[in-house]
Amino acid sequence: MRHIIDPTDLSREELDGVIDLALDIIDNREKYSEACKGKKLATLFYEPSTRTRLSFTAAMMELGGNVLGFTDAQSTSASKGETVADTTKVISCFADIIAMRHFEEGAAHVSAMNATIPVINAGDGSHSHPTQTLTDLLTIKREIGHFDNIKIGFCGDLRFGRTVHSLIKALARYEGVEVILIAPDELRLPDYMKYEVCEKNNIPYREVKTMEEVMPELDVLYMTRVQKERFLDEDEFDRVKDAFQLTAEKLKAAKPECRVLHPLPRVNEITVDVDSDPRAAYFRQVENGKFVRMALILQLLKWAEEGENSQKLLPEGTVVNQHRCSNRRCISNMENVDRLFRPATDGSGIYRCVYCESKPAK
Numbered sequence: 001m002r003h004i005i006d007p008t009d010l011s012r013e014e015l016d017g018v019i020d021l022a023l024d025i026i027d028n029r030e031k032y033s034e035a036c037k038g039k040k041l042a043t044l045f046y047e048p049s050t051r052t053r054l055s056f057t058a059a060m061m062e063l064g065g066n067v068l069g070f071t072d073a074q075s076t077s078a079s080k081g082e083t084v085a086d087t088t089k090v091i092s093c094f095a096d097i098i099a100m101r102h103f104e105e106g107a108a109h110v111s112a113m114n115a116t117i118p119v120i121n122a123g124d125g126s127h128s129h130p131t132q133t134l135t136d137l138l139t140i141k142r143e144i145g146h147f148d149n150i151k152i153g154f155c156g157d158l159r160f161g162r163t164v165h166s167l168i169k170a171l172a173r174y175e176g177v178e179v180i181l182i183a184p185d186e187l188r189l190p191d192y193m194k195y196e197v198c199e200k201n202n203i204p205y206r207e208v209k210t211m212e213e214v215m216p217e218l219d220v221l222y223m224t225r226v227q228k229e230r231f232l233d234e235d236e237f238d239r240v241k242d243a244f245q246l247t248a249e250k251l252k253a254a255k256p257e258c259r260v261l262h263p264l265p266r267v268n269e270i271t272v273d274v275d276s277d278p279r280a281a282y283f284r285q286v287e288n289g290k291f292v293r294m295a296l297i298l299q300l301l302k303w304a305e306e307g308e309n310s311q312k313l314l315p316e317g318t319v320v321n322q323h324r325c326s327n328r329r330c331i332s333n334m335e336n337v338d339r340l341f342r343p344a345t346d347g348s349g350i351y352r353c354v355y356c357e358s359k360p361a362k
Contacts, residue, residue: 001112001115001116001117001118001304001308001311002118002300002303002304002308002311003108003112003115003118003119003120003121003300003311003313004118004119004120004121004130004131004296004300005108005109005112005119005121005128005130005313006121006128006130006166006169007128007130007133007134007166007167007169007170008169008170009130009311011173012173012174014299015134015137015170015173017299018134018292018295018296018299019134019137019138019141019292019295021295021298021299022134022138022288022291022292022294022295023138023141023142025291025294025295026291029062032062032063032294032298033062033063033064034063034064035063035064035298036060036063036064036065036297036298036301037064037065038065039060039063039065039066039096039097039301040065040066040067040068040094040095040096040097041056041057041060041065041066041067041068041069041095041096041097041098041099041297042067042068042069042091042094042095042097042098042099043056043057043067043068043069043070043071043099043122044069044070044087044091044098044099044100044101044102044111045069045070045071045072045073045100045101045122046073046078046100046101046102046103046104046107047073047101047102047103047123048071049071049101049122049123050265051264051265051286051289052101052122052123052131052132052289053071053101053122055286055289055290055293056099056120056122056131056293058290059290059291059293059294059297060294060297062290062294063294063297063298065297068094068095069099083335083336083337084102084104084107084110084111084114084331084335085110085111085113085114085335085337086114087111088110088111088114088115088119089114089115089116091115092114092115092116092117095117096117096301096304097117097118097119097120097297097300097301097304098111098115098117098118098119098120099120099122099131099293100119100120100121100122100124101122101123101124102123102124102125102331103125103329104124104125104329104330104331104334104335105124105125105126105127105327105329105330105331105355105356106124106125106127106330106331106332106353106354106355106356107124107125107331108120108121108122108124108128109121109124109313109331109354109355110331110335110337110355112313113313117304118300118301118303118304120296120297120300123162124162124356125162125329125356126160126161126162126329127162127165127355127356127357128162128165128166129162129163129166129263130166131289131292131293131296132162132163132166132167132263132289133163133166133167133169133170134292134293134295134296135285135288135289135292135293136163136167136170136222136261136263136285137167137170137292138288138291138292139259139261139281139284139285139288140220140259140261142284142288143259143281143284144219144220144257144259147171147174147177148174148175148176148177149175149176149177150171150176150177150178150219150220151177151178151180151217151218151219151220152171152177152178152179152180152218152219152220152221152222153179153180153181153182153211153214153215153218153220153221153222154167154168154179154180154181154182154183154189154222154224155182155183155211155221155222155223155224155244155246155269156182156183156187156223156224156225156226156244156269157183157187157224157225157226158181158183158187158188158189158224159183159186159187159188159189159190160187161224163224163263164189164222164224165190165193167222168189168193168197168198168203169197171203172197172198172201172203173201177203178203178204178205179198179203179204179205179206180205180206180207180208180214180218181205181206181207181208182207182208182209182210182211182214182244183207183226183244184226184244186236187226188207189207192344192352192357196344196345200345210244211244211246211250212250212253215250215251215253215254216253216254216255217255218254218255218258219255219257219258219259220258220259220260220261221246221254221258221259221260221261222261222262223246223260223261223262223266223269223270223282224262224263224269225265225266225267225269226244226269244269245268245269245270245271246260246269246270246271246274247271247273247274248271248273248274248277251274251277251279254279256279258279259279259281260274260277260279260280260281260282261281261282261285262282262285263285264282264285264286266282270282314340314342314354315342315354316342317342317343318340318341318342318354319340319341319342319351320338320339320340321338321339322339322341323339323341323351323353323360323361324339324360324361325339325341325353325355325356325358325360325361326358326359326360326361326362327353327356327358329356330353330355330356330358331355331356332353332355332356337355339353340353340354340355341353341354341360342354
């Protein structure tokens with residue numbers, strides 16, 4: 001069984017295949033209008049969502065399928081203490097494919113380990129959001145035309161932003177990509193992302209203090225919200241917040257072919273005067289999310305029917321119950337599951353949690 005828990009669950013060729021299928025769906029809507037007739041998608045959303053949940057629902061409906069599920073875990077047996085593993089086993093009896101969003105990091109991984117149908121991670125805490133990544137890639141493809149040899153600036157919350165982590169992992173598959181990291185010190189990209197993703201894949205990256213100093217050179221500016229709740233000192237937040245706000249005035253320095261992306265929702269990190277600029281692609285990005293999820297649902301169901309079973313959910317060298325994860329939000333610290341750790345890929349001898357990539361607790 002194939003699942004999509006992380007962008008790296010798809011090879012570069014498979015990523016390109018999903019993008020190409022989404023482009024064909026855009027051009028031939030009627031051709032796919034009954035492609036999932038008789039199939040059911042279960043949307044298991046344990047935390048609030050607008051775009052992701054509705055785009056999954058719209059995607060399955062436009063494929064001619066049906067949707068079941070929930071949008072509030074408190075109305076389900078989870079409120080009685082049912083685990084993700086047990087919920088997954090139950091839902092596997094009712095549906096053909098699952099899309100899950102959960103506040104516990106690693107929840108989708110646990111679901112995949114217990115499912116008899118494909119599982120799509122629709123966001124697990126601040127860890128990963130692969131379908132947003134596919135949305136971002138489709139948007140870059142439609143707006144710029146290619147993934148190779150692009151210079152992309154990530155701005156805002158790079159520490160906790162799962163969309164940022166996922167997209168950097170995906171772009172690591174392509175040639176000539178350069179990453180520029182624009183964030184306050186408190187929200188810088190985690191070291192493991194810089195070392196195990198960028199450096200391991202020879203992706204040049206640099207960290208800067210403001211978007212203005214790099215705006216003229218960017219092909220893509222990927223905005224995220226600077227999260228006030230992450231700052232212990234409100235004065236410190238007030239000091240940095242305007243440096244990470246995109247305005248029409250700041251965008252004047254960008255190239256005509258530059259595109260601004262944002263996973264949404266926004267708060268004040270992009271002012272409304274940017275919306276009318278043709279370089280603002282974030283609302284077009286939303287619609288792309290529906291098409292790419294249509295393509296992913298079709299591909300996973302096809303693989304399931306063909307008996308595709310090439311996915312390793314436990315990385316080589318995984319150790320069981322020898323460490324405890326340092327991440328309080330990891331599912332291994334919140335539910336009764338095996339504590340799984342794999343050796344870091346940089347040869348350092350450090351172990352990382354299979355569910356959320358955090359280090360062991362000291």
